[in-house]
Amino acid sequence: MSGVFGQAVVYLAQQIEAVATMLAIVLTTLLPFLPDSLVEQPEKIMIVVGFAGQGLFAMRFIIQWLSSEKQAKSVIPIAFWYFSIGGGSVLFLYAIWRQDLVFMSGQGLGLFIYLRNLYFVRRSRAAMGD
Numbered sequence: 001m002s003g004v005f006g007q008a009v010v011y012l013a014q015q016i017e018a019v020a021t022m023l024a025i026v027l028t029t030l031l032p033f034l035p036d037s038l039v040e041q042p043e044k045i046m047i048v049v050g051f052a053g054q055g056l057f058a059m060r061f062i063i064q065w066l067s068s069e070k071q072a073k074s075v076i077p078i079a080f081w082y083f084s085i086g087g088g089s090v091l092f093l094y095a096i097w098r099q100d101l102v103f104m105s106g107q108g109l110g111l112f113i114y115l116r117n118l119y120f121v122r123r124s125r126a127a128m129g130d
Contacts, residue, residue, distance in 0.1 A: 088111045
């Protein structure tokens with residue numbers, strides 16, 4: 001990546017990695033059974049972060065499925081949008097850390113859509129007096 005955008009992504013990736021390193025220091029201090037290699041290899045922390053984002057993202061489908069089963073029709077509960085935003089945000093940070101433009105654009109657009117849908121849900125509820 002080049003230009004101002006590329007420089008911004010590289011800077012953000014470095015900051016994310018610095019936070020992962022600090023997190024590794026805290027974790028290895030609080031949990032001495034964890035390997036010290038976490039501090040020298042913050043990518044191990046970031047892999048966990050990536051899987052956590054995927055887990056949050058997957059939960060939205062489980063919640064949607066369970067809600068639909070409960071009501072015996074296809075529904076999208078508000079928790080679906082919150083899990084979408086949470087998982088999408090974590091995955092977006094992970095994509096920045098990896099400096100993956102394709103992944104960043106997909107998650108960035110998704111975040112906009114999730115936030116917009118949540119706005120529509122809240123606006124509709126406000127109009128109905130909920």
